[in-house]
Amino acid sequence: MTPLKNDRFLRALLRQPVDVTPVWMMRQAGRYLPEYRATRQKAGDFMTLCKTPELACEVTLQPLDRFPLDAAILFSDILTIPDAMGLGLYFSEGEGPRFKNPVRSTDDVARLGVPDPERELRYVMDAVRLIRRELNGRVPLIGFAGSPWTLATYMVEGQGSKEFALVKRMLFDEPKVMHRLLDVLARAVTAYLNAQIAAGAQAVMVFDTWGGVLTPRDYTEFSLRYMEQIVKGLTREHDGRRVPVILFTKNGGQWLEAMAQTGCDALGIDWTTDLKDARARVGDKVALQGNMDPVILYAAPERIRTEVETILASYGPGTGHVFNLGHGIHQHVNPEHAAAFIAAVHELSTRYHH
Amino acid sequence: MTPLKNDRFLRALLRQPVDVTPVWMMRQAGRYLPEYRATRQKAGDFMTLCKTPELACEVTLQPLDRFPLDAAILFSDILTIPDAMGLGLYFSEGEGPRFKNPVRSTDDVARLGVPDPERELRYVMDAVRLIRRELNGRVPLIGFAGSPWTLATYMVEGQGSKEFALVKRMLFDEPKVMHRLLDVLARAVTAYLNAQIAAGAQAVMVFDTWGGVLTPRDYTEFSLRYMEQIVKGLTREHDGRRVPVILFTKNGGQWLEAMAQTGCDALGIDWTTDLKDARARVGDKVALQGNMDPVILYAAPERIRTEVETILASYGPGTGHVFNLGHGIHQHVNPEHAAAFIAAVHELSTRYHH
Numbered sequence: 001m002t003p004l005k006n007d008r009f010l011r012a013l014l015r016q017p018v019d020v021t022p023v024w025m026m027r028q029a030g031r032y033l034p035e036y037r038a039t040r041q042k043a044g045d046f047m048t049l050c051k052t053p054e055l056a057c058e059v060t061l062q063p064l065d066r067f068p069l070d071a072a073i074l075f076s077d078i079l080t081i082p083d084a085m086g087l088g089l090y091f092s093e094g095e096g097p098r099f100k101n102p103v104r105s106t107d108d109v110a111r112l113g114v115p116d117p118e119r120e121l122r123y124v125m126d127a128v129r130l131i132r133r134e135l136n137g138r139v140p141l142i143g144f145a146g147s148p149w150t151l152a153t154y155m156v157e158g159q160g161s162k163e164f165a166l167v168k169r170m171l172f173d174e175p176k177v178m179h180r181l182l183d184v185l186a187r188a189v190t191a192y193l194n195a196q197i198a199a200g201a202q203a204v205m206v207f208d209t210w211g212g213v214l215t216p217r218d219y220t221e222f223s224l225r226y227m228e229q230i231v232k233g234l235t236r237e238h239d240g241r242r243v244p245v246i247l248f249t250k251n252g253g254q255w256l257e258a259m260a261q262t263g264c265d266a267l268g269i270d271w272t273t274d275l276k277d278a279r280a281r282v283g284d285k286v287a288l289q290g291n292m293d294p295v296i297l298y299a300a301p302e303r304i305r306t307e308v309e310t311i312l313a314s315y316g317p318g319t320g321h322v323f324n325l326g327h328g329i330h331q332h333v334n335p336e337h338a339a340a341f342i343a344a345v346h347e348l349s350t351r352y353h354h
Numbered sequence: 355m356t357p358l359k360n361d362r363f364l365r366a367l368l369r370q371p372v373d374v375t376p377v378w379m380m381r382q383a384g385r386y387l388p389e390y391r392a393t394r395q396k397a398g399d400f401m402t403l404c405k406t407p408e409l410a411c412e413v414t415l416q417p418l419d420r421f422p423l424d425a426a427i428l429f430s431d432i433l434t435i436p437d438a439m440g441l442g443l444y445f446s447e448g449e450g451p452r453f454k455n456p457v458r459s460t461d462d463v464a465r466l467g468v469p470d471p472e473r474e475l476r477y478v479m480d481a482v483r484l485i486r487r488e489l490n491g492r493v494p495l496i497g498f499a500g501s502p503w504t505l506a507t508y509m510v511e512g513q514g515s516k517e518f519a520l521v522k523r524m525l526f527d528e529p530k531v532m533h534r535l536l537d538v539l540a541r542a543v544t545a546y547l548n549a550q551i552a553a554g555a556q557a558v559m560v561f562d563t564w565g566g567v568l569t570p571r572d573y574t575e576f577s578l579r580y581m582e583q584i585v586k587g588l589t590r591e592h593d594g595r596r597v598p599v600i601l602f603t604k605n606g607g608q609w610l611e612a613m614a615q616t617g618c619d620a621l622g623i624d625w626t627t628d629l630k631d632a633r634a635r636v637g638d639k640v641a642l643q644g645n646m647d648p649v650i651l652y653a654a655p656e657r658i659r660t661e662v663e664t665i666l667a668s669y670g671p672g673t674g675h676v677f678n679l680g681h682g683i684h685q686h687v688n689p690e691h692a693a694a695f696i697a698a699v700h701e702l703s704t705r706y707h708h
Contacts, residue, residue: 163684165652172653172661215625215647217664253608254627271569273608293569298519299526307526310571330517 002137009071013244015320021349022070027328028063053126078146084115102158117195132200143201147208148185149223186226190233205246212251228262270326289322301340308344356491363425367598369674375703376424381682382417410481432500438469456512471549486554497555501562502539503577540580544587559600566605582616624680629669643676655694662698
């Protein structure tokens with residue numbers, strides 16, 4: 001494979017020295033970009049976009065062509081695994097993801113198997129291979145998956161939720177069934193991420209979007225435990241290079257110490273925790289990725305720049321920081337504001353590295 | 355006034371010895387009760403229910419007639435203040451609260467005045483007086499208001515929000531305008547809560563539902579600061595008795611130490627923080643109110659009982675704990691599960707007090 005021209009993202013995740021703080025944006029290939037909306041239009045619907053490697057590759061590269069980002073992230077969806085398990089994922093316009101066959105009973109759980117990534121999820125692996133070829137060493141490619149708990153919330157609710165009444169009821173009243181569900185998901189995520197790594201993903205991230213709706217006790221038992229199982233099962237070296245693993249629990253700021261003990265390389269941090277405090281709490285165990293409120297991108301470029309400076313100062317000097325938003329970029333953001341954000345990170349961070 | 359027959363709620367808030375842990379439920383007068391739905395039906399719409407003291411009194415007392423709760427809470431809405439400021443509050447079925455005249459500009463903010471609670475909000479004060487009379491000393495009555503930041507989110511967005519793009523944009527791009535808005539709201543909330551205390555509220559609670567969507571820096575500057583201003587302006591003694599003040603920031607578990615410094619008597623805690631840790635962090639500065647996940651009330655009564663025991667054990671022996679949910683009770687909860695919850699708190703907590 002072509003050697004990497006820009007590896008500062010991987011270096012920062014491994015807390016090796018860098019020239020400037022690397023930056024990428026969650027959901028950087030998304031609706032705020034007119035070229036994304038055009039490709040999405042061409043695809044017809046969201047799932048076709050995900051399932052057609054050429055189109056997934058096209059949108060993955062779009063933000064890279066516009067901005068000097070330090071990483072690409074595979075364009076896909078966290079719900080590809082439950083879809084491959086036979087739940088029938090679909091998107092109804094403006095309503096978010098839905099499943100035709102939600103998981104509600106012990107029998108539903110017993111029927112679930114671990115998909116073979118190179119068969120049922122081959123379209124994802126083909127996209128990874130194609131993107132790596134097209135990237136041609138410009139920046140590293142990030143693979144990803146949802147956490148078992150997060151996948152379970154959608155699978156049991158059958159859609160997004162605010163109260164999580166059905167999935168929590170399974171957790172409270174039938175913890176064994178819930179553990180069986182989470183275990184098969186952990187095995188599926190492990191196989192899926194390892195296949196992405198084999199196909200060319202140079203770092204992987206686990207998105208635990210909904211771990212933060214649990215008590216600390218239940219978070220440990222039902223979310224973190226399965227992320228740890230995944231971390232321990234991942235291929236950590238490929239093509240002679242370490243493959244860093246990032247864990248991100250939205251609203252998980254209270255549990256960083258425990259997350260850092262899983263053996264992962266980095267933690268995603270949302271904007272409700274100061275990076276300074278986070279860094280003090282995790283010490284040199286892990287790198288940190290974050291943590292600007294994505295809504296700041298609606299503000300004036302000068303205000304964006306001030307926030308970047310505040311966050312860089314909060315993390316302080318030295319490596320171990322990957323700049324990112326604390327959540328996906330919002331759809332009505334002006335792409336020029338994203339450009340101002342990325343430029344500010346590179347420009348203002350030089351004095352924190354030497 | 356009639357002396358209080360059951361004052362363990364007030365005693366626990368002031369960390370005085372109690373026989374058992376007092377308990378009440380946020381939104382205890384609500385849609386999960388068939389008698390509430392009947393009164394609501396009779397009223398026609400939600401605002402008529404709020405604005406008719408006899409009906410507000412009726413629904414306030416309904417849960418007290420069913421369950422041995424240790425406190426009553428005024429039936430009202432946090433948005434009465436912006437409504438009294440002229441924003442035109444209305445509820446469209448299934449859509450939540452909306453304002454006819456949202457606050458979007460410097461001029462909109464400049465036009466806002468502090469409502470006279472005994473005039474524009476007289477219906478609330480009349481409800482407080484009536485409820486106190488009807489309670490006849492059974493349990494204390496809690497008054498409440500929304501926090502300035504939380505009120506501002508609805509006033510600027512014009513409705514509930516997930517991204518808070520408009521209100522955060524005002525905060526980021528026009529911080530002075532935002533401070534002016536929050537200052538008038540802090541003065542309005544102070545006057546409103548003091549009028550509730552004068553009318554008979556024996557404790558007051560400030561609901562900061564949306565403080566948790568801010569960075570720690572912005573939470574301190576734009577939410578906590580104004581709650582502190584309110585605490586300092588409140589009548590703390592009435593009818594020869596201390597009037598405790600409770601502050602509750604949803605998803606504010608990372609900021610308890612700062613909240614405890616405001617001079618309030620107690621903090622509301624949601625279920626994402628262990629009470630044991632919270633108690634260790636705030637020491638003897640404040641009492642704690644919480645923190646069961648309201649979704650547990652969907653689980654089997656035996657499971658509810660286990661959770662109550664876990665939470666009581668987490669807080670540990672001694673006074674200073676008011677048992678509550680970490681958020682309002684959900685509308686599809688079986689009232690018998692609420693009964694099992696309340697019974698479990700009283701029964702299982704005796705051994706933590708002596």
